[in-house]
Amino acid sequence: MAQKKLLIVWSTEEIEVAKKMVLLYSSVILPRGYWDAAHLMIWGPSARLLAENAELQGMLKSVQQSGVTTSACVVCSDDYGVTEQLQTLGVETDHTGELLTQALQEDDWKVITF
Numbered sequence: 001m002a003q004k005k006l007l008i009v010w011s012t013e014e015i016e017v018a019k020k021m022v023l024l025y026s027s028v029i030l031p032r033g034y035w036d037a038a039h040l041m042i043w044g045p046s047a048r049l050l051a052e053n054a055e056l057q058g059m060l061k062s063v064q065q066s067g068v069t070t071s072a073c074v075v076c077s078d079d080y081g082v083t084e085q086l087q088t089l090g091v092e093t094d095h096t097g098e099l100l101t102q103a104l105q106e107d108d109w110k111v112i113t114f
Contacts, residue, residue: 002108003036009100009113013045015053022046022114023059030067039103041096042072042086050089051082057089064090071096 006029010022022040029035040063042050050056064070074093077083083093103109 005037005039005103005109006035007039007041007100007103007109007111009041009043009111010046011044012114013049015049015056017114018046018049018056019059023056023063026063026068027059027066038068039099040068040070041100042070042077042091043096044073044076045080047072047077047082047086048080050091051077051080051085060089060091071099073097 008022008026010018012018012022026038026040029038050060060070069092070090071092071094072083072086073096074083075095077086077093087093100111103111
């Protein structure tokens with residue numbers, strides 16, 4: 001049986017969406033067994049929001065400690081001047097379009113966007 005994998009694409013700059021949906025949900029999905037594997041992709045304005053907000057950074061740490069992997073679009077983070085800050089938070093900066101395309105095309109991935 002194939003693994004159930006979830007890709008969460010977080011692009012919104014809305015702080016309440018980040019706190020009450022993206023980061024909250026991401027922090028519980030593996031410990032509760034909802035998914036076998038999960039990845040949080042930080043794309044667009046969310047990269048800047050995360051780099052500037054200590055509360056969200058703390059929440060991200062909980063997400064990462066739960067086993068969810070994280071990455072950010074390096075083009076976006078470079079544009080916002082936050083690549084180094086995100087890397088310091090343990091977020092891999094990369095060209096994320098490849099992972100997104102793979103997740104969209106493969107049957108064992110589900111993709112949700114915010």
